[in-house]
Amino acid sequence: MLRYLIQRVLVMVPTLLVISMLVFAIIQAPPGDFLETMMAEMQSRGENMDQDKMDFLRKTYGLDEPMYVQYVHWMFGRWEGLEHKSGGLLFGDLGYSFEHNLPVSEVVGDRLMLTVIVSLASILFVWIVSFPIAVYSATHQYSIFDYVFTFLGYIGLATPSFLIALVLLYFANIWFGTSIGGMMDAAYIGQPWSLAKIASVFEHMWIPVLVIGLPGTAGMIRRLRANLLDELNKQYVTTGRAKGLPPLKLLLRYPLRISLNPFIADIGSLLPELISGSVIVSVVMSLPITGPMLLSALRSQDMYLAGSFLMFMAFLTVIGIFISDVMLALLDPRIRLGAGAEK
Amino acid sequence: MSDLTSHTPSGRTPSGTGLPHFVNHAPFDPYAIDSVNPALEKIYMASQWRMMWLRFRRHKVAVAAGLVLALMYLAILCVEFLAPYGQHSRNVDYIYAPPQSVHWTHQGKFIGPFVYALDYKLDMENLQRVYTENVIEPRLIRFFCEGVPYKFWGLVEGNTHLFCPPDEFTPLFLLGSDRLGRDMLSRILYGMRISLTIGLLGVVVSFILGMTFGGLAGYYGGWVDDLLQRSIEVLRSIPHLPLWLALAAILPVTWSPMLVYFGITIILGLIDWTGLARAVRSRLLSLREEDFCVAAQLMGASPGRIIFRHLMPSFMSHLIASATLAIPSMILGETALSFLGLGIRAPITSWGVLLNEAQNINVVALYPWLMLPIIPVIIVVLAFNFLGDGLRDAADPYR
Numbered sequence: 062m063l064r065y066l067i068q069r070v071l072v073m074v075p076t077l078l079v080i081s082m083l084v085f086a087i088i089q090a091p092p093g094d095f096l097e098t099m100m101a102e103m104q105s106r107g108e109n110m111d112q113d114k115m116d117f118l119r120k121t122y123g124l125d126e127p128m129y130v131q132y133v134h135w136m137f138g139r140w141e142g143l144e145h146k147s148g149g150l151l152f153g154d155l156g157y158s159f160e161h162n163l164p165v166s167e168v169v170g171d172r173l174m175l176t177v178i179v180s181l182a183s184i185l186f187v188w189i190v191s192f193p194i195a196v197y198s199a200t201h202q203y204s205i206f207d208y209v210f211t212f213l214g215y216i217g218l219a220t221p222s223f224l225i226a227l228v229l230l231y232f233a234n235i236w237f238g239t240s241i242g243g244m245m246d247a248a249y250i251g252q253p254w255s256l257a258k259i260a261s262v263f264e265h266m267w268i269p270v271l272v273i274g275l276p277g278t279a280g281m282i283r284r285l286r287a288n289l290l291d292e293l294n295k296q297y298v299t300t301g302r303a304k305g306l307p308p309l310k311l312l313l314r315y316p317l318r319i320s321l322n323p324f325i326a327d328i329g330s331l332l333p334e335l336i337s338g339s340v341i342v343s344v345v346m347s348l349p350i351t352g353p354m355l356l357s358a359l360r361s362q363d364m365y366l367a368g369s370f371l372m373f374m375a376f377l378t379v380i381g382i383f384i385s386d387v388m389l390a391l392l393d394p395r396i397r398l399g400a401g402a403e404k
Numbered sequence: 405m406s407d408l409t410s411h412t413p414s415g416r417t418p419s420g421t422g423l424p425h426f427v428n429h430a431p432f433d434p435y436a437i438d439s440v441n442p443a444l445e446k447i448y449m450a451s452q453w454r455m456m457w458l459r460f461r462r463h464k465v466a467v468a469a470g471l472v473l474a475l476m477y478l479a480i481l482c483v484e485f486l487a488p489y490g491q492h493s494r495n496v497d498y499i500y501a502p503p504q505s506v507h508w509t510h511q512g513k514f515i516g517p518f519v520y521a522l523d524y525k526l527d528m529e530n531l532q533r534v535y536t537e538n539v540i541e542p543r544l545i546r547f548f549c550e551g552v553p554y555k556f557w558g559l560v561e562g563n564t565h566l567f568c569p570p571d572e573f574t575p576l577f578l579l580g581s582d583r584l585g586r587d588m589l590s591r592i593l594y595g596m597r598i599s600l601t602i603g604l605l606g607v608v609v610s611f612i613l614g615m616t617f618g619g620l621a622g623y624y625g626g627w628v629d630d631l632l633q634r635s636i637e638v639l640r641s642i643p644h645l646p647l648w649l650a651l652a653a654i655l656p657v658t659w660s661p662m663l664v665y666f667g668i669t670i671i672l673g674l675i676d677w678t679g680l681a682r683a684v685r686s687r688l689l690s691l692r693e694e695d696f697c698v699a700a701q702l703m704g705a706s707p708g709r710i711i712f713r714h715l716m717p718s719f720m721s722h723l724i725a726s727a728t729l730a731i732p733s734m735i736l737g738e739t740a741l742s743f744l745g746l747g748i749r750a751p752i753t754s755w756g757v758l759l760n761e762a763q764n765i766n767v768v769a770l771y772p773w774l775m776l777p778i779i780p781v782i783i784v785v786l787a788f789n790f791l792g793d794g795l796r797d798a799a800d801p802y803r
Contacts, residue, residue, distance in 0.1 A: 075634075076634075076637060079634075079635075079638045080638055080641065080642060083638070084642075087651060087654065088650065090654045091656075216786075218785070219789070220778070221736055221739055221740060221759075224759075224778050227767075227768050230765050230768075231765055231769060234765070329640075329641075330640075333643040336643040336646070337643045337646065340649070344744060356744060359649055359650055359746070360746075367653075370646070371642070374642070374643050375643070378641045378642065379641050382641060
């Protein structure tokens with residue numbers, strides 16, 4: 062197990078490195094840099110940018126240096142000999158947001174934390190909702206509820222989540238008379254974390270979690286149902302039934318355990334899906350998570366801010382996949398013992 | 405039965421009466437036991453594609469979905485003719501007009517499909533435009549009529565429409581109008597052209613990429629395979645939508661809308677090929693070991709012949725099925741990008757561009773018909789899913 066863990070962590074490092082290069086290439090790709098855009102804008106308004114600040118920014122972030130140097134500085138910070146001077150994602154410095162004129166970490170604030178909370182809550186939601194439904198649908202194949210759930214699942218897969226978000230926002234407003242936009246009561250914004258604040262977040266979170274989790278839930282129900290059906294049609298189940306095993310025990314003993322496997326392995330595909338969903342839903346509902354700010358950063362070429370968000374989302378996904386792999390290894394000895402060659 | 409138990413060597417039954425000697429005069433056919441009835445034989449002799457068709461036909465929902473999609477793709481060929489208005493024709497007197505209903509009977513008398521004219525009043529209390537039907541005079545919808553002139557596919561000029569508004573002063577907004585007084589139905593029809601082709605083009609891009617990379621990895625194996633596997637893992641661990649957004653943000657603002665359109669298709673395909681590449685690779689790896697492939701190798705077939713003559717046909721069907729299942733995610737991706745304003749830009753109309761107008765909650769409350777483009781999106785995505793499921797089941801007809 063320990064060997065598997067170490068191996069898995071070692072694979073993660075190059076993955077993250079490659080992702081960081083990719084992200085950097087993408088945020089660098091638009092022609093010109095933010096300072097030039099800003100200069101042009103200010104000159105068109107007849108203002109002049111403070112030359113000192115310009116020079117300071119250029120120097121700090123080395124915008125005139127070649128791209129690979131910029132990448133190294135962004136990722137690993139600046140070094141003099143063996144002494145770490147400043148900056149670098151690895152040392153927790155996310156860079157400087159040109160648009161907001163603040164270090165990225167200050168602009169971002171609670172957003173990263175809230176993104177993690179929303180993502181975790183969405184995964185929990187997907188699991189809690191899809192598990193009983195899928196088991197019911199598989200054990201009662203072709204019953205009315207099976208058809209109903211299958212139909213709802215298809216609708217959930219096909220409807221863009223932003224539309225569901227809009228409609229739910231509207232009806233929540235009519236039925237409950239509350240404004241659902243946002244993640245907490247306005248009074249708590251900018252306040253340090255406290256129990257009351259957490260409670261408020263939970264109160265406001267159910268609509269975003271519902272909307273973000275819905276497509277994932279639909280997909281999960283479909284996959285788990287198919288897996289369980291495959292398993293239930295195998296001969297050992299028939300044999301067990303013929304020998305008079307109680308139905309519930311027959312279900313729980315092996316078929317369910319085996320079909321649980323993909324349930325956990327699917328975090329790998331579920332998490333990117335959820336994060337994608339959260340971007341668009343958070344724009345519609347103006348949630349203070351990564352989505353809206355990423356969008357505006359991309360529009361204004363605020364490269365370090367956009368890069369930090371992209372990097373953070375990828376990091377979250379890679380960690381999520383790692384956790385799911387570890388859980389899978391705990392669950393399934395075939396993976397743990399490295400006999401994965403079996404097809 | 406009884407003579408089995410009490411068999412006597414003389415061949416006589418215990419009662420003493422002899423059985424007549426039996427001779428079958430029918431010609432002897434040594435393969436008689438193997439022959440089957442003609443109906444079954446047809447299936448046994450059918451080619452692979454014919455069997456797939458036979459199997460696909462049994463999947464009623466998939467056939468229906470295929471028909472719906474075929475109709476839609478036919479429709480995008482003649483949008484100009486089907487839409488009552490042009491893509492950008494504005495009717496400034498009718499801004500945010502609600503959908504009109506088509507009536508058949510006027511004062512108890514049947515006179516065919518017609519609409520009533522709309523009376524417009526500004527409700528100063530809610531600052532809302534209120535349209536009421538003027539039920540005095542029915543106005544018949546015209547069919548195969550001359551209306552807004554257009555250039556068919558930008559080439560041939562024409563002005564014939566399937567149906568047009570009754571006259572110059574009476575509008576025909578079957579699905580309402582938007583903030584510039586443009587007909588939603590016409591815009592949805594024009595948007596269909598973009599939204600449906602973008603999924604197709606995007607899938608072509610990802611198909612080519614997936615075939616190439618998956619084929620290389622599956623054929624060469626070894627470090628090529630490892631490299632591909634690792635890069636796919638990297639690509640898959642970055643959430644798609646943020647990546648699409650970041651790539652779409654790269655497209656220069658100075659590009660013409662047409663270039664942006666192609667840019668978006670390439671971006672959609674660029675990220676989405678991983679699934680197809682994996683499918684190609686795993687199929688190739690398992691097929692390489694099949695008996696017929698080894699047999700071909702032993703008979704001295706060249707690698708090219710093996711790949712194109714033997715391997716390709718057996719996994720092409722699977723690929724087509726997975727490509728069909730990949731199209732909906734492209735269409736949804738385009739819709740999301742355009743909805744967020746980083747996708748296709750205004751003069752070109754897609755369903756996502758139309759939905760961009762329905763971004764805030766006022767729309768849901770006041771002008772819900774602006775959200776109508778979502779319905780074709782759902783229909784198309786569902787149809788592609790059903791069709792893909794049917795194709796996937798049919799792709800393996802020997803099961």
